[in-house]
Amino acid sequence: MHREHIPILAWMGRHSLIIYATHQILLLMVFETVFQ
Numbered sequence: 001m002h003r004e005h006i007p008i009l010a011w012m013g014r015h016s017l018i019i020y021a022t023h024q025i026l027l028l029m030v031f032e033t034v035f036q
Contacts, residue, residue, distance in 0.1 A: 012019070
């Protein structure tokens with residue numbers, strides 16, 4: 001395993017809730033645009 005991938009995995013683990021919330025908000029915006 002390459003050493004440079006470890007900080008990325010740690011960052012993703014630390015910010016997984018933020019990433020999930022952002023993903024949900026983006027999905028909501030897409031659905032609102034499609035179903036208007």
